[in-house]
Amino acid sequence: MRLTIFAATGGIGRHILGQALAAGHNVTAAVRDPGKLPDEARGVAVDLTDPDPAAMRDAVAGADAVLSGLGPRSVSDAGITSRGTRTIVRAMRDADVARLIAVSAAPVGTVPSPGRPNPPARDPGDDVLMGYVLGPVLKAILRKHYADLAEMEDALRESELDWTSVRPPRLTDKPLTGTYRTAPERNLPRGYSVPRADVAHFMLSALHQPETVRRAVGVAS
Structure with missing residues (x-):
């Protein structure tokens, strides 16, 4: 497949990139510094804090699917994911690309937003520890x-794209296992962590899972 990966040098993005290349996909990586990419990937310089529309269109043009590992790395980055994703959505719409898989987080199902002001107080997959202790603290x-x-996730739902939002709990740098659990529209009981490599693996697997389209999916070890 022809894939475009945003934030391909980030925590999850670098695993998506490595696994996609190993699987033989034709990969375009949209990053701030293409010089950090392996030779096998086509790099496009994109800064999602100040995006150039022409560069965005170039990054996604001709792709079968787009995968985004975009996420805030610090408190000062808060806001970059929603703004960047809206930019990605516009570029995909302009380039007539439909499939988008993006990283979110397990607690988001209970977080209010302008497009979803009254979410449930507790995720149906959370156990007592996560639902009443760890979750509220986090x-x-x-x-x-x-x-x-x-x-x-508002930006995804408002779009006409075939999106999937992937909601992992605490991320670790443990190696790929391929034995993670998934659940549509809910978290996983006792799903307290998951390797970044496994999240990347699921995102690539979801490309071939039509049941994940226009849904949020929990993933955990």
């Missing part, structure tokens, strides 16, 4: 991050 500490991701 949402308080990372409030701006999760608000950004919730607005990112």
